[in-house]
Amino acid sequence: MSLPADPLVVADDVAVNDDRDGQKAPSAVVVRGRRSLVMRRFRKNRGAMVALALLLLLFVAAFLGPRIYEAITGWTYSSQDYSAFLSPPSPDHWFGTTQIGQDVFARTMRGLQKSLLIGLLVALISTTLAAVVGACAGYFGGWTDRVLMWLVDLLLVIPAFLIVAIISPAFRDAGWIVLVLLIAVFAWMITARIIRGMTLSLKEREFVLAAKFSGVSSAGIIFRHLIPNMSSLLIIDATIAVASAIIAESGLSYFGFGIQPPDVSLGNLIADGTRSAFTFPWLFMFAGGLLVATTLAVSVIGDALRDALDPSSSRAGSTK
Amino acid sequence: MGRFLLKRLVNYLVLVIVATTLAYFVASLVLNPRAAYEGRNPPPPAAVVDQQLSAYGVNDEDPLLGRYADWIGGVLLHGDFGMTVNGQEINDQLGSRALVSLRLLIVGSIIGAVLGVLAGVVSAIKKYRPTDRLITAYAFFFIATPVFFTAVLLKYGALSVNNAAGSTLLYYTGYETPGLDAGFFGTLGDQVAHLILPTLSIALGQIAFFSRYQRNAMLDVMNSDFLRTAEAKGLTRRKALYKHGLRTALIPMATLLAYSFGTLAVGATFTEKIFGWHGMGEWVVDSITRNDINVVATVTLFTAIFILISGFLSDVIYAVLDPRVRV
Numbered sequence: 001m002s003l004p005a006d007p008l009v010v011a012d013d014v015a016v017n018d019d020r021d022g023q024k025a026p027s028a029v030v031v032r033g034r035r036s037l038v039m040r041r042f043r044k045n046r047g048a049m050v051a052l053a054l055l056l057l058l059f060v061a062a063f064l065g066p067r068i069y070e071a072i073t074g075w076t077y078s079s080q081d082y083s084a085f086l087s088p089p090s091p092d093h094w095f096g097t098t099q100i101g102q103d104v105f106a107r108t109m110r111g112l113q114k115s116l117l118i119g120l121l122v123a124l125i126s127t128t129l130a131a132v133v134g135a136c137a138g139y140f141g142g143w144t145d146r147v148l149m150w151l152v153d154l155l156l157v158i159p160a161f162l163i164v165a166i167i168s169p170a171f172r173d174a175g176w177i178v179l180v181l182l183i184a185v186f187a188w189m190i191t192a193r194i195i196r197g198m199t200l201s202l203k204e205r206e207f208v209l210a211a212k213f214s215g216v217s218s219a220g221i222i223f224r225h226l227i228p229n230m231s232s233l234l235i236i237d238a239t240i241a242v243a244s245a246i247i248a249e250s251g252l253s254y255f256g257f258g259i260q261p262p263d264v265s266l267g268n269l270i271a272d273g274t275r276s277a278f279t280f281p282w283l284f285m286f287a288g289g290l291l292v293a294t295t296l297a298v299s300v301i302g303d304a305l306r307d308a309l310d311p312s313s314s315r316a317g318s319t320k
Numbered sequence: 321m322g323r324f325l326l327k328r329l330v331n332y333l334v335l336v337i338v339a340t341t342l343a344y345f346v347a348s349l350v351l352n353p354r355a356a357y358e359g360r361n362p363p364p365p366a367a368v369v370d371q372q373l374s375a376y377g378v379n380d381e382d383p384l385l386g387r388y389a390d391w392i393g394g395v396l397l398h399g400d401f402g403m404t405v406n407g408q409e410i411n412d413q414l415g416s417r418a419l420v421s422l423r424l425l426i427v428g429s430i431i432g433a434v435l436g437v438l439a440g441v442v443s444a445i446k447k448y449r450p451t452d453r454l455i456t457a458y459a460f461f462f463i464a465t466p467v468f469f470t471a472v473l474l475k476y477g478a479l480s481v482n483n484a485a486g487s488t489l490l491y492y493t494g495y496e497t498p499g500l501d502a503g504f505f506g507t508l509g510d511q512v513a514h515l516i517l518p519t520l521s522i523a524l525g526q527i528a529f530f531s532r533y534q535r536n537a538m539l540d541v542m543n544s545d546f547l548r549t550a551e552a553k554g555l556t557r558r559k560a561l562y563k564h565g566l567r568t569a570l571i572p573m574a575t576l577l578a579y580s581f582g583t584l585a586v587g588a589t590f591t592e593k594i595f596g597w598h599g600m601g602e603w604v605v606d607s608i609t610r611n612d613i614n615v616v617a618t619v620t621l622f623t624a625i626f627i628l629i630s631g632f633l634s635d636v637i638y639a640v641l642d643p644r645v646r647v
Binding site: 154157158159161162163166167169170198243247249250254255256257270271274278284288291292296297298299300303 | 335338341342343346347350351418460461463465466468469473475476479483500514545582586589590594595604605609616619624
């Protein structure tokens with residue numbers, strides 16, 4: 001494996017290499033690899049660990065919760081209880097019921113599941129797209145660069161929210177995957193620009209040149225040398241993308257342009273609950289609260305990752 | 321400086337044209353104005369529907385380019401934005417709706433940017449102290465919270481305040497009391513009272529957003545050599561920070577300002593919808609559901625021009641702050 005050339009890594013690297021190349025390190029000094037160093041710094045950040053635990057809990061609740069809940073109380077997100085309309089939270093309906101007797105807990109968990117899935121998929125697609133487009137534009141240069149950057153500028157100009165709002169109801173039969181693609185298409189451009197800039201400096205580095213002269217193909221250089229060396233930036237970016245995708249999706253669904261009934265997302269639920277938020281708060285507060293908890297947890301984790309991956313940051317503790 | 325600004329202005333004008341054109345084409349290809357007539361009982365004859373749609377410039381059987389040329393020609397030559405799908409003149413509503421939206425957008429963005437920058441500076445100077453932690457916690461919360469949640473919570477808070485006070489202190493529906501006759505100052509006061517909550521709902525998020533970036537920019541500057549030099553030549557810490565540090569730290573904010581107006585415009589859409597303001601944002605959401613192509617294009621043009629003006633302003637600020645671009 002080549003040495004990490006990520007500018008964020010260099011300082012940590014120097015610390016590690018000094019010990020390895022120089023005389024025998026005093027036994028009191030513990031030499032840590034980069035991965036364990038980052039993990040250690042991340043673990044030291046109490047806020048981030050709480051956020052991570054919360055996020056895991058939300059995942060478990062969203063994906064296992066509905067099954068367990070159905071076993072205990074017998075309600076699913078699509079069933080209706082004709083004996084309980086607008087009933088407040090109770091042991092029978094943990095989060096209460098809606099105007100037509102739907103169970104709010106089952107619906108909220110289903111919505112959370114959709115929101116988490118959409119957030120993760122959008123982050124995966126948009127970050128991959130950003131990495132590939134940015135690295136190709138930077139590595140090949142010339143016309144490839146010009147065409148790709150022109151595309152980036154064009155997509156940045158388009159009023160994304162409006163366009164997705166117009167287009168997505170037209171695909172209501174194709175389901176939520178189209179929504180994921182639409183959100184992802186408008187979410188990668190700024191990162192791609194940053195990646196391109198980093199590629200421009202990375203491609204002059206010795207390890208890339210060595211790979212090039214020993215006959216590694218362009219694709220090999222891009223995917224095996226350039227992109228892995230920008231992984232810390234990509235990880236941070238993906239985390240941020242999860243939070244913004246969840247907010248974008250719920251915003252679209254709030255206006256009825258996102259996830260279509262009978263399926264639910266947190267945005268739909270919040271929109272339905274808004275009208276009676278004062279009189280029947282359980283229709284609104286649970287969905288809204290979980291949405292905020294999710295995005296908050298994701299952004300705290302992203303911030304802590306940034307600190308842990310950044311060697312010059314003093315906040316995450318010393319490098320040793 | 322003039323050349324720099326002129327170049328930016330031309331750049332923004334091209335962007336406005338591209339954005340509007342794209343919105344028009346996408347809306348024309350996807351939306352179906354015919355749906356407004358299909359639900360009628362008895363169904364109108366096809367020829368009549370065609371004639372009506374052609375008269376409004378939204379008939380999908382007329383060539384798209386011709387329709388676009390008619391619409392954009394009307395806008396550019398006569399300032400005529402065409403008809404809605406119900407046959408009303410868009411121009412009749414445009415003025416009042418634009419005023420309603422602009423009130424919200426301008427006040428919201430000024431409060432958001434100014435308070436956000438202040439909060440960021442304070443946060444950076446008081447690094448890791450309780451003030452910084454408080455501001456950071458605030459920023460994280462409001463960056464993670466979508467506008468539609470903040471807005472409803474604010475409404476809820478206002479309701480509790482009003483109940484506790486026994487009278488309407490905070491207004492949360494509409495932008496003025498209908499039929500109010502209280503003279504100039506009475507009306508003004510009434511409109512300001514209506515403005516408070518909606519503005520808060522978008523300003524809270526903007527403040528959070530700006531304070532994070534300003535804090536980072538300020539921290540970078542505080543570690544720089546030129547600030548140490550300024551102190552070494554005899555300036556006090558405070559003076560050095562405000563005279564040299566803040567000015568440098570504000571430069572990246574100017575660029576950010578231009579980017580943030582897009583988010584602001586989308587956020588204002590939620591605010592308008594929730595607080596019952598009849599502004600541009602509410603209009604565009606309703607017109608997508610009503611398949612109203614001309615309105616969608618008009619609102620896009622409005623938003624693009626708003627972003628153009630604010631982006632241009634941020635370039636002016638940039639040029640004032642950073643002497644390098646003036647060469």
